[in-house]
Amino acid sequence: MYLLPLTIAEAAPAAAPAGGGSPFQMIGMMAILFAIMYFMMIRPQKRREKERKEMIAAVKSGERVLLTSGIIGQVTNVKESTLVIRIAENTKIEVVRAAISQILEKGEMPTEIEPAK
DSSP: OOHHHHHHHHHSOOOOOOOOOOHHHHHHHHHHHHHHHIIIIIHHHHHHHHHHHHHHHTOOTTOEEEETTSOEEEEEEEOSSEEEEEEETTEEEEEEGGGEEEEEOTTOOOOOOOOOO
């Protein structure tokens, strides 16, 4: 009773193995995918990082800045690797240059910061 499906399954021709193509074709596809990834992800990230480094290096005394912690203040003293920022009357803090998120123009409100991905 159950032997009929087994005999039919055995009589069916075996499926032909799928052709994988040549290994050079696979390497070529991987190279194309890497190139697309480079131009879509890596290159723009490097450009943004370069612009950020230039912005941080160009900070001068008297500018209003937004720190990564959300604090807004005015730069009062520029040192080699740190900045002294006045955040209120008689209140100054010293932060590293990398803590700067944006340089604000007079009267400008900070823009929304994109979350890191």
